[in-house]
Amino acid sequence: MHAPSHTYGTGTAAALAALAAQLPPHALVTESDVLDAHRTDHAPFCPSGSPAALVRAHSTEEVSLVLRTADEHRIPVVPQGARTGLAGGANAVDGCILLSVERMDRILEIDTTDQVAVVEAGVVNAVFSRAVAEHGLFYPPDPSSWEMSTLGGNAATNAGGLCCVKYGVTGDFVRGLTVVLADGTVLRTGRRTAKGVAGYDLTHLFVGSEGTLGVITEVVLALRPAAQTPLTAVAFFPTPAEACAAVADYMADGTRPSLLELMDRPTMDVVSAYRDLGFPPEAGAVLIAQSDRGDQAAEDLKRFAHVAQTHRGDAVVADDPAEAEMLLEARRLVGIATQSLGAYLAEDVCVPRRVLADLVDGVADIARRHRVLITCVAHAGDGNLHPHVIFDPARTDEVERAQRAFGAVMDLGLALGGTITGEHGVGVLKRDWLTKELGPAGLRVHHSIKRALDPHGILNPGKVLADRV
Amino acid sequence: MHAPSHTYGTGTAAALAALAAQLPPHALVTESDVLDAHRTDHAPFCPSGSPAALVRAHSTEEVSLVLRTADEHRIPVVPQGARTGLAGGANAVDGCILLSVERMDRILEIDTTDQVAVVEAGVVNAVFSRAVAEHGLFYPPDPSSWEMSTLGGNAATNAGGLCCVKYGVTGDFVRGLTVVLADGTVLRTGRRTAKGVAGYDLTHLFVGSEGTLGVITEVVLALRPAAQTPLTAVAFFPTPAEACAAVADYMADGTRPSLLELMDRPTMDVVSAYRDLGFPPEAGAVLIAQSDRGDQAAEDLKRFAHVAQTHRGDAVVADDPAEAEMLLEARRLVGIATQSLGAYLAEDVCVPRRVLADLVDGVADIARRHRVLITCVAHAGDGNLHPHVIFDPARTDEVERAQRAFGAVMDLGLALGGTITGEHGVGVLKRDWLTKELGPAGLRVHHSIKRALDPHGILNPGKVLADRV
Numbered sequence: 001m002h003a004p005s006h007t008y009g010t011g012t013a014a015a016l017a018a019l020a021a022q023l024p025p026h027a028l029v030t031e032s033d034v035l036d037a038h039r040t041d042h043a044p045f046c047p048s049g050s051p052a053a054l055v056r057a058h059s060t061e062e063v064s065l066v067l068r069t070a071d072e073h074r075i076p077v078v079p080q081g082a083r084t085g086l087a088g089g090a091n092a093v094d095g096c097i098l099l100s101v102e103r104m105d106r107i108l109e110i111d112t113t114d115q116v117a118v119v120e121a122g123v124v125n126a127v128f129s130r131a132v133a134e135h136g137l138f139y140p141p142d143p144s145s146w147e148m149s150t151l152g153g154n155a156a157t158n159a160g161g162l163c164c165v166k167y168g169v170t171g172d173f174v175r176g177l178t179v180v181l182a183d184g185t186v187l188r189t190g191r192r193t194a195k196g197v198a199g200y201d202l203t204h205l206f207v208g209s210e211g212t213l214g215v216i217t218e219v220v221l222a223l224r225p226a227a228q229t230p231l232t233a234v235a236f237f238p239t240p241a242e243a244c245a246a247v248a249d250y251m252a253d254g255t256r257p258s259l260l261e262l263m264d265r266p267t268m269d270v271v272s273a274y275r276d277l278g279f280p281p282e283a284g285a286v287l288i289a290q291s292d293r294g295d296q297a298a299e300d301l302k303r304f305a306h307v308a309q310t311h312r313g314d315a316v317v318a319d320d321p322a323e324a325e326m327l328l329e330a331r332r333l334v335g336i337a338t339q340s341l342g343a344y345l346a347e348d349v350c351v352p353r354r355v356l357a358d359l360v361d362g363v364a365d366i367a368r369r370h371r372v373l374i375t376c377v378a379h380a381g382d383g384n385l386h387p388h389v390i391f392d393p394a395r396t397d398e399v400e401r402a403q404r405a406f407g408a409v410m411d412l413g414l415a416l417g418g419t420i421t422g423e424h425g426v427g428v429l430k431r432d433w434l435t436k437e438l439g440p441a442g443l444r445v446h447h448s449i450k451r452a453l454d455p456h457g458i459l460n461p462g463k464v465l466a467d468r469v
Numbered sequence: 470m471h472a473p474s475h476t477y478g479t480g481t482a483a484a485l486a487a488l489a490a491q492l493p494p495h496a497l498v499t500e501s502d503v504l505d506a507h508r509t510d511h512a513p514f515c516p517s518g519s520p521a522a523l524v525r526a527h528s529t530e531e532v533s534l535v536l537r538t539a540d541e542h543r544i545p546v547v548p549q550g551a552r553t554g555l556a557g558g559a560n561a562v563d564g565c566i567l568l569s570v571e572r573m574d575r576i577l578e579i580d581t582t583d584q585v586a587v588v589e590a591g592v593v594n595a596v597f598s599r600a601v602a603e604h605g606l607f608y609p610p611d612p613s614s615w616e617m618s619t620l621g622g623n624a625a626t627n628a629g630g631l632c633c634v635k636y637g638v639t640g641d642f643v644r645g646l647t648v649v650l651a652d653g654t655v656l657r658t659g660r661r662t663a664k665g666v667a668g669y670d671l672t673h674l675f676v677g678s679e680g681t682l683g684v685i686t687e688v689v690l691a692l693r694p695a696a697q698t699p700l701t702a703v704a705f706f707p708t709p710a711e712a713c714a715a716v717a718d719y720m721a722d723g724t725r726p727s728l729l730e731l732m733d734r735p736t737m738d739v740v741s742a743y744r745d746l747g748f749p750p751e752a753g754a755v756l757i758a759q760s761d762r763g764d765q766a767a768e769d770l771k772r773f774a775h776v777a778q779t780h781r782g783d784a785v786v787a788d789d790p791a792e793a794e795m796l797l798e799a800r801r802l803v804g805i806a807t808q809s810l811g812a813y814l815a816e817d818v819c820v821p822r823r824v825l826a827d828l829v830d831g832v833a834d835i836a837r838r839h840r841v842l843i844t845c846v847a848h849a850g851d852g853n854l855h856p857h858v859i860f861d862p863a864r865t866d867e868v869e870r871a872q873r874a875f876g877a878v879m880d881l882g883l884a885l886g887g888t889i890t891g892e893h894g895v896g897v898l899k900r901d902w903l904t905k906e907l908g909p910a911g912l913r914v915h916h917s918i919k920r921a922l923d924p925h926g927i928l929n930p931g932k933v934l935a936d937r938v
Contacts, residue, residue, distance in 0.1 A: 252584065442656060
């Protein structure tokens with residue numbers, strides 16, 4: 001370990017010295033190149049400050065030590081997992097301690113009878129999902145980052161994914177937490193039983209609070225029995241509006257698909273430019289649907305094809321897993337294909353399904369008005385649209401237009417009765433729009449809860465909520 | 470309306486006069502017989518105080534007026550729905566205003582496309598469930614009180630029921646709330662979209678908070694497509710331990726029953742004394758299982774019969790709905806048959822399924838040790854046991870033994886890694902045990918949140934948490 005940085009106040013220097021004395025070797029890092037490498041998450045164009053130190057905690061006790069020390073010295077603490085977030089929630093603030101739980105990566109227990117597991121916060125989603133699969137169990141939440149993101153981060157942001165449409169989001173699987181509070185107190189919330197109503201639901205107060213109320217160090221997760229291999233279908237539509245109408249009809253129809261994704265024409269073009277998958281040139285939108293209901297899956301997808309047809313959709317059901325894999329590949333390539341175009345802002349509005357078509361059409365209109373390229377991919381069954389606003393970061397005017405378009409999409413989502421964020425969270429990226437969504441009463445309650453749990457405001461300050469005025 | 474009572478301080482008299490002047494005629498009631506009739510919920514042996522008034526609110530605005538006025542004058546307010554609770558959560562405290570939302574009974578919206586509804590808090594569960602069924606939709610939460618209890622009360626207590634084992638509890642269906650805070654502020658929480666992570670999950674902080682953090686006046690509820698008619702099976706076992714082992718195995722096996730109930734021998738005896746349903750005299754326990762998976766239901770129950778057999782269970786699958794109805798009748802009669810014996814305390818511990826047998830055996834032991842009759846019925850698939858401690862209220866020593874047995878059951882539930890309440894809530898009945906379950910850190914956080922949202926402590930004081938010291 002190097003000597004603590006002297007850039008900050010004597011309080012910080014004293015705190016870092018105290019931590020250095022009590023933490024194991026190498027846990028506290030102040031090398032500027034390492035700090036720089038940990039300043040941001042995956043959100044582009046979010047402000048990040050200059051951290052004073054990084055602590056790689058190996059236990060709840062170490063997290064507690066860091067918070068107790070930081071709280072005494074009023075040093076901001078930014079909790080970090082794999083920093084795959086898309087809203088700047090894990091970005092450094094000036095003079096902060098970056099508190100990483102990535103090294104807390106033990107799966108503590110997998111209970112096959114009660115179908116529940118206990119994990120440390122730094123366990124990677126994919127590692128865990130594979131581990132439970134070996135026991136014939138299934139952990140559904142599958143954010144796109146699942147090969148990298150941690151379960152603690154997933155819980156802190158209440159991450160979604162492709163399976164949500166049938167199985168729900170991360171929070172639906174969190175039964176209990178170990179959380180370290182701002183003053184270092186170790187709190188256990190919730191339960192490991194299927195049901196329980198003893199006291200306030202603190203568990204779900206911390207889930208999705210993006211590290212502003214406490215630092216999650218352990219998670220009790222519900223599991224499900226292994227799902228059956230899904231069948232896959234794809235349907236091409238003349239227009240996005242018709243694809244959205246098919247989504248609304250199919251979801252209202254009774255069977256719940258295990259995946260229902262939409263891509264608009266600009267998305268198909270971006271994917272095609274990256275790899276030619278033979279999209280029909282006249283298609284305005286495509287839906288990909290899966291059913292994992294075993295013997296009933298074929299019937300489900302026949303029904304999907306029928307609903308698609310009533311909206312001028314042309315559906316094909318994959319004959320085998322290899323063909324299904326090919327159909328899904330298009331969806332999987334969206335991220336990398338979009339990245340290959342340069343910078344983009346990933347939107348995340350979620351609206352009632354009945355107005356999804358209005359949202360998609362409205363986004364196309366926003367793209368035209370602001371003269372930017374916006375591609376739309378959606379967890380359509382949930383009404384959760386991800387418009388990607390693509391722009392050249394070297395061109396100031398284009399950046400400005402992109403940012404205005406980005407805001408216009410959120411305003412439209414709110415106007416349609418939706419939310420500014422379906423699964424990515426608020427972070428710093430959407431803080432100002434959160435004020436709009438919550439309204440004065442909601443904002444006041446948020447601040448009062450923040451104050452109650454973090455009276456000195458050291459926990460991830462400026463994230464989700466603006467600093468107290 | 471009669472003149473406000475003069476039993477209380479001038480503050481109360483002034484507040485009631487102010488309310489009388491602003492509320493519609495008949496909304497404010499101070500007649501002592503009416504107040505007496507509203508002093509308690511369905512929990513026996515819970516203390517209740519003497520209310521100053523009852524307000525029957527017809528709108529969120531009236532609820533807001535009552536709370537604003539009460540907060541100014543520091544008058545306790547006890548929110549009430551249908552008062553079917555089993556923990557004394559709706560019981561009056563001295564000098565309080567009973568604030569009933571029973572008259573707020575409008576179903577404001579049923580949206581079949583997005584499968585979501587908006588209701589006022591006083592809508593009765595059964596009325597709502599039937600209304601959505603007419604639209605081909607399904608609202609699963611089905612507490613035993615569903616013919617009487619209100620959706621606002623269900624949300625405030627996070628009520629469970631028989632369907633939970635497959636579909637989840639009330640909270641799993643609550644997407645958003647209108648809540649009036651202690652100072653009269655009207656807060657809207659949550660969303661009506663399928664997903665959303667904008668800000669803290671205030672919705673689920675209020676769900677299950679038993680009127681101690683705010684008064685719920687409207688609820689946004691998720692719905693499901695109509696379920697298929699279930700098939701029913703019943704299996705008799707030599708011992709409860711074998712029945713519990715079958716539950717654990719069947720639940721771990723993959724298919725999720727839509728109902729899985731257990732009754733022990735004492736319960737069968739109590740039911741038989743009320744109505745002879747021809748239980749086999751040698752059976753130590755019975756399981757009732759349902760599957761509503763359409764074409765797969767028969768296969769599910771065959772599997773259930775097989776699992777039962779491996780634990781010496783003797784299973785019968787009902788041939789038709791009439792026979793199924795007969796099998797379920799036994800379960801439905803438990804309440805009324807138990808009531809016919811005199812007084813009883815309804816327990817509600819919930820444990821991991823792997824130790825359900827230990828809990829059932831332990832309860833039998835507690836009954837022997839305390840020389841009281843305890844019958845056990847369980848939402849077995851959830852590990853949620855309802856031991857009914859039956860006693861003669863006229864015999865002081867028996868009451869004392871019953872109360873000690875009641876406590877011993879909760880201690881056992883906690884020792885087995887469970888919770889003191891799976892679905893009934895804390896109220897005043899279990900407040901002291903909640904302290905044990907939460908521990909000092911949990912209790913401290915509960916109090917700090919209570920203070921943040923209800924600084925003058927007017928909302929349902931003494932419920933869930935002891936009054937601040």
